[in-house]
Amino acid sequence: MRFDNKSVIVTGAGSGIGRAAAIAFAREGARVVCADITDAVEQTAATIGDAARAIRMDAGNEDDVIRTVALAVEAHGGLDVMFANAGISGGMANLFDTDVALITEVLRVNLIGPFLAIKHAAPEIAKRGRGAIVLTASVAGIRSGAGSPAYSASKAGVINLAQVSAQQLSGSNVRVNAICPGLTETGMTKPVFDNARDAGKIDRVGRLNPLRRGAQPEELAEAALFLASDAASYVNGQALAVDGGLSSSHPVTRQEYGLTAA
Template identity: 80%
Template sequence: MRFTDKSIIVTGAGSGIGRAAATLFAAEGGKVIVADVTDGAEATAKAIRDAGGVAEAIRIDAGSEEDVVKAVALACDRYGGLDVMFANAGISGGMANIFDTSVELITEVLRVNLIGPYLAVKHAAPRIAERGKGAIILTASVAGIRSGAGSPAYSASKAGVINLARVSAQQLAGSNVRVNAICPGLTETGMTKPTFDYARDAGKMDRVGRLNPLRRGAQPEELAKVALFLASDDASYVNGQAIAVDGGLSSSHPVTKQEYGRTAV
């Protein structure tokens, strides 16, 4: 029960990693504001309440400053303050290359994926600091670490999130508010559902995640547990970091693969 009576906001909590995190926060005693741009927010909050937890849904656009302010105000009004902000909401923006990506598309991807976390830090950090200590977690991606895991628009936005976490940690020096990012690899969420559905229908699930050493994709709960660790006192000395949770994908440059127990050809 690491989050007993803690006030927590999770954006993008209508599905995937956000829903898994909101559920786990509540299971460990947290009082959760479940935020999403879809009706999934209420579904997540209802499931938490049905399980005996505390949650309230709010429908917001994570890239809108007005909406982020509303979410922070709701947490402070309902739960007396704010202890944890998990800025998880994001969009993929498709897989267009640089030359086929319109200015409108990259602007929208950056608005949600990068300006959204920036707004979360801007408006959540002062409220968390009032509590004496707390944490902000931002969802980045392995696509923000190096090329090969996303479109130019998506990858650029997530690289920005990684640096935002580092800069924010420095600018919040002395506040006792920690800021870290998680960098998921291929994870089964609403965003990646078509990929997983296709693999299942085609009998090719053995090819999903085949480039990482674990040879599989991740489930949302596996990412959510890392976010909870970073939000908890267990990570009290972890600050300004970007943690890759990708089955080992980003641990290597491209090489000829060697299978365990035998040499690959």
């Protein structure tokens, strides 16, 4: 029971990695605030039972983040772990088809969201004497080839935010790390997996990584729980790739967008 009687917040808990993580934290003794912008978060909390509270919130809205942290403190007496997992894909538009409104929204949710989570969770975690913040980044934030320009830039920012935050929280005993998922079967990627199954080509999903498969949310949840636990007590400011080995190479098929050298 790595999280016995610990107070944990999981954002993006309505589905995918967030839902798997919320259930896993509770299974190991945590009292969990399940946060999500959709009403699916109520189902996650109901699955967990009395150890969970649900809250509808927008991870990129500061007032909502403040409310979520306050709920954890009020309901569970404090805060030990923040898993800032909520995010959006923003589609697969290339550099020239990405407008300012799209990239602004992706950055608001995917990067400002984790920033707000750290800003408001860290002081409460520090009051407990020690604790952890885990952010969901992506292999797309490590190098090119795993996401759109907007998504990739936002996740690269999350990796750097984990590093900077770990330094600025020096002496607080609040650790900040990120997980970098590869292709994982979540609500965000459901069309990819469903289309592959319908076409009888599910074996081709994730074939660019050495394990030659996509991940399940529970596999990413386990990585998040490790970084949040005392087993990772000396791990700080790191980005852990959980991608079947994809980021060891990032093989891609290159596309050109009409620009050629003079």
